[in-house]
Amino acid sequence: MISATFKLLALGSIATLLVACSPAENPAAMARPAPFVKVSTLKTEPVQNRMQALGTLLAQESIDISSNVTEKITALHFNDGDAVTKGQLLITLQQDEEAAQLSSAKADLAEEERELARLKGLIATQSAAQTEYDQRKTAKLRAASKIAEIEALLAERNIRAPFSGVIGLRELSPGALVSPGTSIATLDDLSVMRMDFQLPSLSLTAITTGQSVIAHSEALAEDFNATISAIASRINPVDRSITARALIQNPDHKLKPGMLMLVSLVTKEHDAILVPESALQSIQLQHYVWIMNSEHKAERRTVELGTRKPGFVEIRSGIRVGEQLIYEGFTALQPGVTVSPQEG
Incomplete structure (x- = not known):
């Protein structure tokens, strides 16, 4: 009997202790401090799509300087890397033959001009026929055309800059034989x-x-x-x-x-909500952010991402302007948990 009474007293003591420790009777026992989080108010910012x-x-303008004729180079009038102006003489090719032809053609022209002057005086005294004078005029035109032809040949042997620019590295030296298509510089x-x-x-x-x-x-x-x-x-x-x-x-x-x-x-360019990339949670192909609602409770939202820029990402849907974004302290949160905010 004594042993049974002792057991009953022991069980009663344990029950009393359990009641004393029951969360229902002691709310303070189950109360936990709200986790601290950092929040910021969502707003729009200008975003540029790039x-x-x-x-x-x-x-x-860019060219390879070359020659229109096959001839030897007698002089280069530039150095590597020189700045040149339009029309500046760059390269002289051998032109002795053309120079001699030009002298001969000029002598022929002078002769034709003298003959024309003589015939003009004779015509005035009716000592020469008009047809002879006209033939000399034609010969003078041919002599002038010959000079223009030789001068064109000489121009091909004096290579000038077609525009202002910078010379590169020369490929050839004086004395080298060049032909059409050969790059000189x-x-x-x-x-x-x-x-x-x-x-x-x-x-x-x-x-x-x-x-x-x-x-x-x-x-x-x-x-x-x-x-x-x-x-x-x-x-x-x-x-x-x-x-x-x-x-x-x-x-x-x-x-x-x-x-x-x-x-x-x-x-x-458009206005969009930007959040720090560090505030983003990604699980496979799904992306989430945490929001603190008006009751200071945490909500996890599924969001759609848009344009990125260094450190930030655009959120196209899932959150609204004016809501409170939790951008720090959300890693251990559960939906519905009351949080203690700190403005960022």
């Missing part, structure tokens, strides 16, 4: 650069002449402003791309033909 492409630089007008780049044909309506683009050079670590000057009239049937050409002012000649440029152009 397209990027690779472009290649070309000089505004290059000449480039570097004051303005042409930049050709390709874009998908689907973006045809997003570009127009006069549109500004940014061209970045990795070699120079510098951005350059460019303006689209022309768009190709045909689409490449192989890769369905279209070529656009932009012009870049290059007064200090930093840019060189053949350089690779990263082209960036704005196709559209």
